[in-house]
Amino acid sequence: MNHVRNFIRHLVSAVSGSSLYSPEHLQVVRLTQDAFANLQRVLEEKEDLELMVLDDELICDTVPIEGSMYLDRFIRMLSEKGIGHVRIGRQVEFPELQSLIRVLAGQGGSGAEISSSEHIRIGKVEIHASSTDEYGDAPNDPADALELWEVPDYEREVFVKLRECIQGNRKPSMPGINRVVRSFIRAFSRVSSPHRALSLLRALDEYTFTHSTNVCILNLAQATAMGVDGPSLHEIGVAGMLHDIGKLFVPEDILSKPGQLSDAERDIIKRHPVQGAHYLLDVPGVPKLAVVCAYEHHMKFDGTGYPARREGWRQNLCSHMTTISDCFDALRTTRVYRGAVDGAVVAEMIAEKAGTDFHPVLARNFLRILFDPHAGGTLRGSES
Ligand SMILES: [Fe+2]
Numbered sequence: 001m002n003h004v005r006n007f008i009r010h011l012v013s014a015v016s017g018s019s020l021y022s023p024e025h026l027q028v029v030r031l032t033q034d035a036f037a038n039l040q041r042v043l044e045e046k047e048d049l050e051l052m053v054l055d056d057e058l059i060c061d062t063v064p065i066e067g068s069m070y071l072d073r074f075i076r077m078l079s080e081k082g083i084g085h086v087r088i089g090r091q092v093e094f095p096e097l098q099s100l101i102r103v104l105a106g107q108g109g110s111g112a113e114i115s116s117s118e119h120i121r122i123g124k125v126e127i128h129a130s131s132t133d134e135y136g137d138a139p140n141d142p143a144d145a146l147e148l149w150e151v152p153d154y155e156r157e158v159f160v161k162l163r164e165c166i167q168g169n170r171k172p173s174m175p176g177i178n179r180v181v182r183s184f185i186r187a188f189s190r191v192s193s194p195h196r197a198l199s200l201l202r203a204l205d206e207y208t209f210t211h212s213t214n215v216c217i218l219n220l221a222q223a224t225a226m227g228v229d230g231p232s233l234h235e236i237g238v239a240g241m242l243h244d245i246g247k248l249f250v251p252e253d254i255l256s257k258p259g260q261l262s263d264a265e266r267d268i269i270k271r272h273p274v275q276g277a278h279y280l281l282d283v284p285g286v287p288k289l290a291v292v293c294a295y296e297h298h299m300k301f302d303g304t305g306y307p308a309r310r311e312g313w314r315q316n317l318c319s320h321m322t323t324i325s326d327c328f329d330a331l332r333t334t335r336v337y338r339g340a341v342d343g344a345v346v347a348e349m350i351a352e353k354a355g356t357d358f359h360p361v362l363a364r365n366f367l368r369i370l371f372d373p374h375a376g377g378t379l380r381g382s383e384s
């Protein structure tokens with residue numbers, strides 16, 4: 001994260017220099033070169049750098065970056081241009097960074113074109129208004145997705161295998177889950193708003209399996225409405241799918257007990273985030289985000305919840321999303337120990353708990369998706 005901070009510091013200096021002098025000025029060129037060198041250092045470690053503005057926070061690969069003077073200025077620069085999302089690929093070239101700097105410096109008149117280049121993708125994202133997503137590339141091989149009607153059988157098979165692997169102390173493989181998530185993302189790309197995609201939600205069938213699917217779909221709806229796309233969107237879906245994997249370690253009679261749980265039984269259930277994260281850590285191909293999310297999905301925005309966290313722990317953005325999806329789905333579906341709660345009542349509860357249990361911006365985003373059929377961004381592929 002230090003390299004990212006250094007890159008942003010140099011980028012902000014280059015933008016400031018560029019708004020004072022011409023882009024060809026020696027000083028500006030030198031600052032841009034420094035920014036480019038730092039960017040290359042970041043991209044030595046990862047395929048691409050993904051930055052997103054959420055409220056007043058800058059999120060890098062779904063993790064908030066701690067504030068500094070430069071970060072605040074960078075967030076302001078992006079917000080003033082209506083930019084909510086920037087993705088820079090490893091092959092980025094110097095002139096592409098120069099034109100990003102020109103855009104951020106407001107050069108080229110008030111109507112300065114904000115357009116993506118081959119390796120710098122710019123998304124105009126707004127959580128509170130309709131958004132546009134300009135990313136054109138596809139997440140990992142959508143051709144390998146299933147047709148929607150094929151998903152339930154395939155998915156059931158994947159979860160049965162997962163359960164068998166856990167019971168037999170074996171590691172499962174990831175492609176099954178990836179294929180299911182790809183199918184939902186492809187279905188999402190065909191509808192015009194995340195609200196419509198909610199029709200993919202399932203009624204209760206087998207709780208853990210249906211719930212995992214629903215949390216995946218709700219995560220995808222939230223992330224899509226915020227303009228997230230590509231590999232990050234896929235990982236957020238996978239994280240939703242696997243968030244409760246630790247429940248497969250909890251004896252079935254406790255999970256389906258109709259009456260009150262004893263303290264000991266409640267303690268067993270409360271272990272599922274840690275057990276799930278431990279398990280996923282060793283499964284090849286599982287994104288780190290899914291491990292983090294399995295661990296954090298019962299933590300609350302105000303620092304309560306479980307497992308207990310160290311002072312200063314920053315909960316991942318995807319975990320915040322999953323907490324909302326999780327709560328919504330758990331309440332709206334019928335469980336053995338109580339009836340389903342009406343959707344409007346659940347929404348009211350989410351609104352009430354924004355800022356305590358839930359990330360307030362994400363909670364607002366979620367409620368908009370639920371109630372406004374036109375909420376969120378234009379989904380990739382929906383224009384074509
Ligand atoms: Fe859970």
Ligand SMILES: [Fe+2]
Nearest residue numbers: 211243244326
């Ligand atoms: Fe859950």
